[in-house]
Amino acid sequence: MAIAIERSAVMARRAKRHRVWQRVGHVMTYVGLFAALVFFLGPFFWIVTTSLKGNEDFFAFPPVWIPTEPSLKHYVALFTRSSGARYFTNSLVLSTMSMIAAVVVSLPTAYSIARWRFGGGLLSIFLLVLRMLPAIALIIPIYIVYKMLGITNNYLALVVIYTVLYIPFAVWLLVGFLRDFPVEIEEAAMIDGCSRLRALVQVVVPIIAPGMAVVALFSFIATWNEFLFAIVLTGIETKTMMVLVTSFTSGGTDMFYGEASASVVLGVLPAFAVAFMLQRYLVKGLALGGTKG
């Protein structure tokens, strides 16, 4: 009897200790994640507040972490004095054009691979090669050819490169979406007298549109973020945001904080949007993200 009571007491104590540890573990998990959030998002917080500071706040000590009188004057300066409006538009236009072109060109190819196994394993080899290929190996010959043809500092010439760089990636993702698409629906359309191409455009596309949007957003952000081709092949008119931001690095480590931080804020906006919209596809998208330099 006495032993039995003692045993249940031990059990209860053990269970209690277990529960306490579980709670401690739970708290520690959230503490750890909070620390991670501070580390990974802190820089963004600082950049945003810095871009809203007046000059006195930059120089103040103790430092001002949250500006007392936020102002948009650095954004105004960036857009007027540094022609930021033009370069922001350039980035938008380039990314949009190559996004559309990449999807339009990749869709029939993906269809060909998904339906007819075109090219055997060619695509995966291309993907692998392109994934490994440093962008620097491509930019040297392309620069020489573009120089000879006189098409550096040209929007379309850049769009062509960006489109092609993301074709293998776009095709690969689209093949996945197309394989999930039931063949019967297309066949039904074709029995009704639809051509293959019309069936693709009018029947398949509306249904796999969400998948195409994923591909489109990834190629948009990839072009938006690209730097090496942009810095080599753009001139004063065609510069992108990525090239503009590097112009603030002259002047040592303490440079134009206002405009520089404003341009970083604008430069990272699409990344924020896409991180939330494409959650389910982030692993694939980042793993295959093309020639990132």
Place this chain on the structure above:
Amino acid sequence: MRIPALGLKRKQWEPLAFASPSMALIAFVIVFPLAYSFYLSFQNFDLSVGPEYEFVGAKNYTEALFRDQRFMGSVWNTALLIAPSLLLELLLGLGIALLLSRVLRGRPIITALLVIPSMVSPVMAAMAWRMMYGVKYGAINNLGRQLGIIDVYFDWFSSPLVSIIAVVLVEVWHNTPFMMLVLLAGLQSIPTELYEAAKADGASAWQRFWSITLPLLKFTMAVGVMIRLIDLTKLFGLIFVLTFGGPGGATETVAFTTYLMGFKDFRMSYAAALSYVIVGGVLLLTLVFMWIQRVRETRVAA
């Protein structure tokens, strides 16, 4: 029901016609330039001298591999940057992924927030950090002074060692989220029954981690490390903005040296040869890595 008479049978030309636009583009923009660059790497094309060039055999390659101190130095620098970055990204990524896998509520939103740095361009990441490293107005020095950790304005890019640490920190900030994401996917694919069975058998949390999580996560870890390794050999934008190769070339990576060779000195043939040396090196690295994986797997199997 299939009705062949209505033309649903596969037409021979259709697959090719559908695929040809992108194939043509890839041929023009990727395959042809690479071939042209390979041809150029055996010439002595130098835009700073003039448009004429002639065949010089493998001279560019022998110079790159045996005589070019600067390029050799950049190989060493790249390795010095890669090793700590990879290790930290793997450990930190694993740690955060483990924490995330324990969270039940709000996981998607926390993951999305944590992953943002990886979506940002290297140039933007570097710019944000360059400002944070700023001597007088940077967040790091100011925070350090406010908390009383440092009492001078520290220049983070004054010595080679500190610069390398500074670059590694930015790199870790930028790409750990990717590693975390990959490992989280790996963790979620481990069946929970395994843990329950181990728990029933009285295995401690540590034992469960050591003998279930780690072995089953090995492949995912290898894939993640592999991808990061390949990407780290391309390290360019980060260096361009953060240090421009300095101080004294201590952070000049292979991609950055090649860039300078091509677009500052305009030695196009030599830069082309360097880029092929890099491609060869990455290929070799990949093969060695795969071979090590293979050896380890067969040893485990045996």
